[in-house]
Amino acid sequence: MTADDTTEAGEATSPRPSRALEIITAAIATAFMAGYLVMATQIPLRTEGVGAAMTARTWPSVLGVSGLIVAIILLVVAVTRPVPVRSDIERISAGGPLRVVLTIVISAVFVALWGVQSIIMAGYRIQLFPIVAALYLFALLWVYGHRGWIGLIAYPVGLTAFIYILFGIVLRIPL
Template identity: 40%
Template sequence: MTDRSKLRETSGGAQVPPDDAISDYEFAAAPSRRMEIAIGAIALALSVLAIYLSRSIDLRMGGGGIDAKWWPTVLSSSAAVLSAIILGTALFMPVAQREDLEGAQKDGWVRMLVALALSSLYVFAWWQIGFLVPTPIYLFALLWVFGNRNPIALVLYPVLTTAFIYGLFHYLLRIPL
């Protein structure tokens, strides 16, 4: 008989021995070339759109060197290169095995939709209130949704992350948030 204290609880609520947590085929994510291609293509399209949008930023002062267009262009170009690598891998390499990943479950979809709703509310709140008030609340809510119940982490992480980002942009980069 299996000792219940040695069982591991999966995200679906079932308890299984630690070695068999994901190895059971019905819980493993199936390989999918179509999904890999779709992810690569969507990421590449969004990256190219980001490059276009970053290059169309209006500069208030003379351009040249590192300006308001530089970082968005570098980041979106890097994302485009990585997306092209993902797409090329999906098209020309053997399909990646995903037996080490769990398949999608209902609670994962619910968390994703809640995170998207929170992100939409955060963008609206930032636009209306500013950066400092909604950011720690948003980070706290995301931590809670994704299962963090440690009170120290729920307080420290949002506050320290908000302070770091604010300090970086406000004092170092001199970009108002």
């Protein structure tokens, strides 16, 4: 921390208001939601139901339109209103940026490995989702500071078992 980051009493100051940051964030959200909505309308349908009220595109489209409306409202507010005071925002912590990068990398590896449905080892077909999901949760909990056995072992195994049993076995949704 430098002398500019503290007050006379030694307390950390809050970040300065930034109109550019507000506008850029809202513009990124608007672009993201517009892209999401375009992709939602491209979902292939098995049969084009003329009178069908619900299709595979319905909920993704509803979410896309809702998100786009909220993002546009954020953009209008960022442009027209005065810059909000940021006194409630804390300064970036020492390990914060590293944790964000590690979270993105771990999540990318998880998504890449999720595409591999199963492997055959020693003549047995082993489904990878439960293993990869438990390791993913373990890694994220480790990155964010959990060190107890309940946080690192019981929670990932229990949550993965619940997801696998509910979606993979009961609902028969391929994971």
